[in-house]
Amino acid sequence: MNELMRRVLFLPEQASEYARGVDRLHFFVILTTMVAATGVFGTALYFFVRYRRRSDTDVTPHVTPRPIHEILFIGGPLTLFLVWFAIGFPQYVSLQTPPKDAMDVYVQGKKWMWKFAYPGGPSAVDTLRVPAGRPVRLLITSRDVIHSFFVPALRVKQDALPGRYTETWFDADRPGRYQIFCAEFCGIGHSSMLGEVVVMPAEEFDAWIADQRKGLTRAQDAAPAPGEPVRAASSVVDEGRRIAAEQGCLKCHSIDGSPHIGPTWLNLYLRHEKLKDGRTVVADEGYLTKSMMDPGADIVAGYQNVMPTFQGKLAPPEAAAVVEYIKSLQTAAGVSGPSEPPIYEPVKRPRQ
Amino acid sequence: MSPSSAPVSEVPAYNPRNYLNSPATGLRSWLTTRDHKRIGVMFLVATTFFFAVGGLFAMLIRIELLTPGPTIVDAMTYNRLFTLHGVVMIFLFMIPAIPSGFGNFLLPIMLGARDVAFPRLNLLSFYVYLLGATIALWGMIHGGADTGWTFYTPYSTQTVTKVVPILLGAFILGFSSILTGLNFIVTTHTLRAPGMTWTRMPLFIWSIYATSVIQILATPVLGMTLLLVAIENAFGWGIFDPARGGDPVLFQHFFWFYSHPAVYIMVLPAMAVISEVVCTFSHKNIFGYNAVAYSSLGIAFVGFFTWGHHLFTSGQSAFDAGIFGVLSMFVGIFTAIKVFNWTATLYKGSISFKTPFAYFVGFLFFLVFGGMTGIALATVSLDVHWQDTYFVVAHFHFIMVGATIMAFLAALHYWFPKITGRTYPEGWGLVGATLVILGFNFTFIPQFLLGNEGMPRRYYAYPERFWPLNVASTAGASVLAFGLVLILVYLLVSLRSGPVAGPNPWHSRGFEWFVPSPPPPENWEVTPVITHPPHDYHHAGEAPPGGVEPEPRHAS
Amino acid sequence: MQASPLAHHFESLEKQAHAARLGMWLFLATEVLLFTALFAAYGVYRFLYPEGFAQSSRSIETWIGFVNTLVLVTSSFTVAMGLDAAVKGNGRRTALLFAASVGLALVFLGFKAIEYAHHFQEGQLPGRYYTFEGVQAPGASLYFSLYFLITGLHAIHVIIGMSALAIVGALAWRGRFTGEYHIPVELAGLYWHLVDLVWIFVFPLIYLI
Ligand code: HEA
Ligand code: HEA
Ligand code: CUA
Ligand SMILES: [Cu+2]
Secondary structure: OHHHHHHHOOOOOOOEHHHHHHHHHHHHHHHHHHHHHHHHHHHHHHHHHHOEOOOOOOOOOOOOOOHHHHHHHHHHHHHHHHHHHHHHHHHHHHHHOOOOOOEEEEEEEEOOEEEEEOOOOOEEEOEEEEEOOOOEEEEEEEOOOOEEEEEHHHOEEEEEOEOOOEEEEEOEOOOEEEEEEEOOOOOOOHHHOOEEEEEEOHHHHHHHHHHHHOOOOOHHHHOOOOOOOOOOOOOHHHHHHHHHHHHOHHHOOOOOOOOOOOOOOOOOOOOEEEEOOOOEEEOOHHHHHHHHHOOOOOOEOOOOOOOOOOOOOOOHHHHHHHHHHHHHOOOOOOOOOOOOOOOOOOOOOOOO | OOHHHOOOOOOOOOOOOOOOOOOOOOHHHHHOOOOHHHHHHHHHHHHHHHHHHHHHHHHHHHHHOOOOOOOOOOHHHHHHHHHHHHHHHHHHHHHHHHHHHHHHHHHHHHHOOOOOOOHHHHHHHHHHHHHHHHHHHHHHHOOOOOOOOOOOOOHHHHOOOOHHHHHHHHHHHHHHHHHHHHHHHHHHHHOOOOOOOHHHOOHHHHHHHHHHHHHHHHHHHHHHHHHHHHHHHHHOOOOOOHHHOOOHHHHHHHHHHHHHHHHHHHHHHHHHHHHHHHHHHHOOOOOOHHHHHHHHHHHHHHHHHOHHHHOOOOOOOHHHHHHHHHHHHHHHHHHHHHHHHHHHHHOOOOEOOOHHHHHHHHHHHHHHHHHHHHHHHOOOHHHHHHOOEHHHHHHHHHHHHHHHHHHHHHHHHHHHHHHHOEOOOHHHHHHHHHHHHHHHHHHHHHHHHHHHHOOEOOOOOOOHHHHHHHHHHHHHHHHHHHHHHHHHHHHHHHHHHOOEOOOOOOOOOOHHHHOOOOOOOOOOOOEEEEOOOOOOOOOOOOOOOOOEEEEOOOOO | OOOOOOOOOOOOHHHHHHHHHHHHHHHHHHHHHHHHHHHHHHHHHHHHOHHHHHHHHHHOOHHHHHHHHHHHHHHHHHHHHHHHHHHOOOHHHHHHHHHHHHHHHHHHHHHHHHHHHHHHHHOOOOHHHOOOOOOOOOOHHHHHHHHHHHHHHHHHHHHHHHHHHHHHHHHHHOOOOOOOOOHHHHHHHHHHHHHHHHHHHHHHHHHHO
């Protein structure tokens, strides 16, 4: 029955229990809609056949409703609608409340690609790998305009808003590859902003992520996006920009003022930064360098200690170039208050 | 010719002194007219023109989607096409078409008035419309916009296309509908003929009245919002710009606060038409006059509190989503009341299956199906899957094309004899209706399925598995377009050479049918006195006292 | 309006006046809603950036706002007196009182201009033009975007209302109105009261809290 209805309605495969639940409601809703629409239509046709006009001067009786009619007219559909709602709303609420043990993935929409970052470093573009049978929470944001992360097979969709985090979650139980669409209009590339969720058997996923964490493929995804001008390093600042992109800093730090996984670099230089332990520091060159080499020492208030250390990965001239780059990111009308924390509060759980 | 002697005879008469030729016929007399009938006709001509323009864009969209990859245009052009299609259809065609066109023509006649309360304002409203339309057209010719008709920020504030003139155009068009709505409300309050109590008003007027209330309350907010986007796009003041602390979702709230009520601006006038058509063609009093009348106000009122159902996936809290979802269920009830009452009106009627009635039957089906898919969208969890897919596109075309265009066509055929004094060919009319209704189903039912399958809207290119359904949809659209062009052709022909209609070809008891066709400039030679509720088909005969009695006009 | 003030489609002057009044009230409702959109935006951002808004509000000259409030309230008062004179059939008096109101409106605009000039000097400007050193809390530039939108829109209304008062005043001087027929005086007065009323909301929002 389920399979038949699914095919008749052209629904994509159901890759999670949630999807199956939504589809059950879907079948119920669509069937009642068809019955109601054909019912009303059919009644009208029946009345037409039954009460066809005989002459132009027919006199018809003056029929007015009794209260019971109007009560039925109101009560019938209202009950039905509220039943739909009573089923649909809890599903929505469950979609809004990820389980506590979900794995987090940071999703960033950007004209016109999807970037995924896993806690602890690994990242990917356009391909989201997740373990089957384990809940995954997505923390979604956007770099530029609004996008919308949509996986039909999971019946999940969530807008990616610049300057803000939204979240959604799913628990895919069937390994396979499922298409990701961008569902909010975002410009010329909107219809090619596609991606894929690859649901892997849990063990395979664990092996994959361990591999990634070893840093095998670290730099690969942070190369400048297609369309971004790749200029030869002409100055220290440009050099810094290149290094920051290569080292993956920009996966966590934005340069346009929007809070991301880490504080934005826009107007960071000389900002009075509030730290977690209540101290305030001025973000001068020394502090910036120290933040790269020993990020755990000064944690910015509102952020988690997730930044990896770059001690030994950045040569001193490279670190200096990055600092110069950060210093160059100053606007005249700078918002120079302390960093605003991101709006989400990541779930606390022991690091693996 | 006084209304009491309006001929019931077999030989229909063309009223020789009518609003079309008196006081003068020149272009100048039309452009400076204050006659609500002429203004109504000008609105009809202008909006029909924009319907054709919007339809042309629609056909280009459908042709582009005939293949999964590029077909006739590039991505940028496609984005402009659907934006302009939406903008033209909504702001330039659908919002003004029925209220400013048919409403203007009929409302004073039905009230037994000589004109609307502020005739000069009425003409101004038309010129404001033309001004807004010109600015928007200028923007379209010089680059168009690629934001979608919803102008979501921050995309709309960053795009380099010509959104500013289009936003300004829409802003100005808003004032046109405010002026019209204001005029209608005041007219209904102050210019009812003697004896025309609120519960004796034709249902057409109730619905138009409710529409006007929405126009007055919602349009200013939209105007301001669009202006803010224009300012943001031009000068970067940061109101909706996240980089400057602005909140892009705030725009969506502002936009839908207007645009959800605006969908009722588009459907209430359709309901107005249908309430008249169903009575006339079934020769029956409406079943449940009060229910139908007050549900219009109910829609207007509750419609203001459901806007959040467009934001289920934009990070709204579950609590808000619940509130907006439930309220959306309630707004559906008012429509349901109307639907059931219309259907019950047919019971024990005397039904003649003329073209307007054919559209009524189509309307019923489309409204119920389209409306119930609206409720389905409001069941929150389903919307998460359907949001911004072709399912939504199909939902609103089912109501806006399915219901409102059917009503527009019904109105066009139903009042054609009154407006022009001539009749259209009935046989062709039924052929046209069949083509339109079939073509429509063929166009948009596949789109529901595409939405289920997951095809997002505003997609220039799509994966191949969506191909077959898209071909079906384009095929259906061609039939639809063919039907519409056919209708346009025979209506234009009848305009010149259609048989003379006479004052009341449908044997209706609607008040507007008691004036000659086409109506004289002053509508009623003597102010009528209303003694009966509208549509009292249980009386024998069809001349007055079918509700209207003449009374000498006050000497002023 | 040349021949008889009664238009052909009304049966009596009274009804026509009723229609005109109703129309004006509806129009005023749309005007209020126009501002409501901006006030709503103000409310949202005030909620999001309490600090920036409070500081910015303190950084502008309260006394100008206060004086302007007095000026506008006085002008509303003279308009009301003008209407009273019109009801009594004293067109000249109406004209003089309306002239006084227009004068007060000019004073209002004068102060506004001084204030704007000051903002330009200080760099208290909207969005990307914001360069004011004094307040750097987030949201400050938004405060000034809304400040200019709200007071700018209000100023446009002052200018429109002023023109209406001037025209109606001139007609009153020429004796166009009588004790029975003075609807335009009434409508211009209503409009001016709206302009005043909106300011009564703007003043605390922008200057005080
Ligand atoms: C005229 C236009 C019009 C009308 C009248 C409606 C009517 C309704 N609409 Fe629709 N809607 C649009 C035009 C319209 N809509 C547009 C243009 C969009 C997309 C905008 C965009 O994003 O571009 C949209 C989008 C839209 C969405 C958002 C989808 C999304 O983007 O995710 C939702 C969600 O709830 C919705 C809901 C509703 C509801 C609940 C109604 C209700 O008012 C419907 C009420 C009617 C009925 C309920 C039918 C009558 C019922 C019966 C006869 C009872 C049946 C019998 C039995 C039960 C026995 N609409
Ligand atoms: C009133 C509103 C209205 C009307 C009538 C229509 C009519 C049609 N629309 Fe559309 N449409 C919208 C409002 C409307 N639309 C909106 C708001 C959007 C969203 C835009 C966005 O995403 O921003 C949209 C989007 C939209 C899309 C999605 C594009 C995308 O997301 O990529 C598609 C695709 O098929 C489409 C198709 C059609 C078709 C085939 C018709 C056909 O019904 C058209 C048929 C008409 C003709 C072919 C014209 C022929 C007429 C004459 C010659 C004059 C005849 C005159 C008389 C008979 C009096 N429309
Ligand atoms: Cu990204 Cu559409
Ligand atoms: Cu809506």
